[in-house]
Each structure stands twice: as C-alpha cells, then as structure tokens.
C-alpha cells in the first residue's frame with residue numbers, strides 16, 4: 001500500500017472504522033513507514049483535543065427558528081390550467097392550428113348562395129351548378145338538386 005492511499009484512510013483507522021483486512025494492511029505499512037506514523041500521531045493529537053471540548057447541545061429553539069425560516073420562504077407556484085395548456089407538446093399545438101386552418105379554409109371556400117343582386121345577372125347554369133354543389137351532401141333530399149345532377153350527366157337516358 002502506498003503512503004498516499006494510507007494517508008487517506010488514517011483518520012478512519014484511528015477511530016476504528018476500517019474492516020479487518022484494511023486495518024491489517026495499514027498496520028503493516030505503519031510498521032515500516034515513519035512518515036505515516038507521524039501523520040497518525042498528529043491525527044490522534046487532534047482527536048484528544050476534540051475529546052477535551054465538551055459536547056454542546058443545540059438550544060431547543062434553534063430548530064424552531066430554522067423551520068420557521070424555511071416555511072416563510074415563498075412556495076413554488078403550481079402552474080395554472082392555462083399555463084399547462086400552452087406548454088403542451090408542440091405536436092398537439094401544431095395539430096390544433098392545422099385543424100383550425102382546415103375549418104377556416106372549408107368555411108371560406110364553401111359555395112355561398114348568391115345574393116339577390118347576383119341572381120339578376122347570374123348565368124342560370126352557374127346558379128344551378130352552385131345549387132348542386134351546395135346540395136352535394138344529400139342530393140336526394142332536394143328535387144332540384146337531383147334534377148340538376150341527372151341533367152349534368154353527359155348521356156342522360158329517357159325515363160320510360
């Protein structure tokens with residue numbers, strides 16, 4: 001065992017904290033090393049000096065004082081619902097934005113019924129086309145839409 005390693009364990013050795021194998025290895029080293037023996041004597045002198053100082057019990061109010069100072073410190077604020085909402089993963093936020101854009105796109109590009117002014121000047125076939133597009137969701141519920149759908153087919157057969 002080298003002196004540097006022995007010196008890191010001398011304090012534990014002096015108070016009997018080492019296991020049997022380590023204690024024996026250090027004892028063997030000390031038998032042949034004056035420098036480490038001198039270090040051990042210095043440690044034992046410090047131990048004796050410390051033993052001479054009476055242990056002092058901390059005053060009873062000390063813990064109360066520390067505890068009240070800990071409790072007086074501001075507690076971390078729990079994040080609010082809205083803060084949680086805005087710190088959701090970016091993927092979810094991106095999805096919400098994309099859905100909003102789709103709804104807005106559908107709203108602004110959906111066919112609108114022409115105003116009265118437009119009715120007067122509009123091409124009838126264009127009006128029919130608009131009506132047909134608006135009724136696309138359920139053409140069978142609207143006879144005009146159904147008729148427009150049949151009429152728009154390229155090879156309409158006569159119904160017997």
Ligand SMILES: [Zn+2]
Nearest residue numbers: 003006033036
């Ligand atoms: Zn040594």
